[in-house]
Amino acid sequence: MSLSLRWPRTLASQLSLIFLVSLVLAHGLSFSLQFYERYESAKSTMLGNLESDVSTSVAILDRLPPAERAAWLPRLERQNYRYLLGDGEAGVPIDPKRVPIAVRSIDDAIGQDYAVTYTNVPGPKPHFQGHLKLADGAPVVIDVFPAAIPYALWLPVVLLLQLGLLIGCTWLAVRVAIRPLTRLAQAVETLDPNVHAAHLDESGPTEVAYAAAAFNSMQDRIAVYLKERMQILGAISHDLQTPITRMKLRAEFMDDCIEKDKLWSDLSEMEHLVREGVAYARSVHGSTETSHRIDLDSFLDSLVFDYQDMGKQVELSGKNAAVIETRPHALRRVLVNLVDNALKFAGAAELVVGSTADGQLSVKVLDRGPGIAEAELAEVMKPFYRVESSRNRSTGGTGLGLAIAQQLALAIGGSLVLSNRDGGGLCAELRL
């Protein structure tokens, strides 16, 4: 397994990484400098003390009568070194390349008066010993335990606390910087010009407030454009409906002939197109319809009965007993468009209620018509797209039925999937 260090992908982790690494480095650097400086000064003080102390102590031992020397030893003992009478422990000579500093200090202090030899004593607590002989020939050992510079026990705790503080501050700073961005991204993602969406909060740091204000005004502009477009469409359709009404009424005064029938069907086609066009624009624009809790079984039953009462072959199978929250007119329109399509191409439709593998509610509208070529399945949902067999005017499609159904399915939080059935025919599945 290779451990590859990759540049993190999220802005939050990138910023955190930069902040944290630079802060820890800067902090570590200043800490090391301070530590080194303290170490140097402590060392020179300590060695200075060692020099004068060792020369004094050895002089005292030298002048004391041999019988009193042992009693003085504890008084001369210091934290890092002590004096012993005798030859000391066996050791190895000190490597001349790695002579401890303390050796030099001792040499400086007493080297002129006494011949001192040094040995290292390895072991669990390595130390070194300086062997010398006093004026009366008695051996004395200076036993030195080199120790690190003493530091307070709370130091690591403080260091850890500082590290924690750094991490905390970094996290806070990154969060403050990232949050408005996340909020903006969410707002853009959920931007639905049809619903009058809530404006972004324009408070906060200047840059954030500016971005929020820009977003809000963009949202307003989109809403205005859409509204304008809808008004234009609405006006056109309304103004078309009046002349179509007049023409239809006039046609009814004509004597029965082929021309009258043709005029009539042309007018009906025009009327249908105007109506579907407005319906499509409305479905894109969303609906002002409020959602309602509905009993799905009775909803589908009533839809199917309405068709059956008109002598159409529409059957319903499956029960769900679900109560769903939805916009009933939009849902009805989706299903009516799908059933109308099935009736147009196959003469009969079958509705099947069930649920998908992931627990979604599914209403399938099935037919045994010609189906749709696989390549065209996605295309037919586009407005004004008609499959080849439907271009034939006799079927009289506007190419909007499926587009409306898909738009409305999205608007009510569902999805529409078309597929060809085994054995021929189309399956239009609405998932909620």
Add this chain to the structure above:
Amino acid sequence: MEHVDHILIVDDDREIRELVGNYLKKNGLRTTVVADGRQMRAFLDTTPVDLIVLDIMMPGDDGLLLCREIRAGKHKATPILMLTARNDETDRIIGLEMGADDYLTKPFAARELLARINAVLRRTRMLPPNLVVTETGRLLGFGRWKLDTSARHLLDQDGTMVALSGAEYRLLRVFLDHPQRVLNRDQLLNLTQGRDADLFDRSIDLLVSRLRQRLLDDAREPAYIKTVRSEGYVFSYPVEILGAQS
């Protein structure tokens, strides 16, 4: 002398109102056409009519306002048929809520208008309702159910919408308009024939059983729609007008 139904047509488009007027005249009705609310009021002050055809989209006082005005005045029993320009559910709901008896979406065929006019006239003449639903009372309550007469669906105790097919709604509405009254199959068939008169061919018995199912009514021990042997059916539950939607 035989009574000829007098239809008042209110539409701001001169051609449409004249074409409609002529068509209806040709089919044996008496018609008067006016262009706006002012003319309508002036005419109604002197002459009562049998039915008013009212366009919704008109400059000045629109059809909804006029409809409400008629329902509040001395002609409140006169049936009204609305013409709406948009094929929008909300228009229909508002129109019916304002007290119209039926509606037709423009562009419409004159023969369909004629059929609707005849159906509305027949409905209101044949059996005047015991219960008159007004603009303010669009919810009818009975037992555990409420019927929303403008959106045309049932609401159960929890407010969950239970949909009705067109025929089911019309049948239930006939029952609710005539509670405690035994209705025979012919009456029910005639009163139920509304919008899709020529297409509606289900038998009343089938429709009643469907409606009972919808109301969760036990057919052997029905609480709402009782069978009266060899006569017909009666809606035996008390019905109350609940007012605007809660």
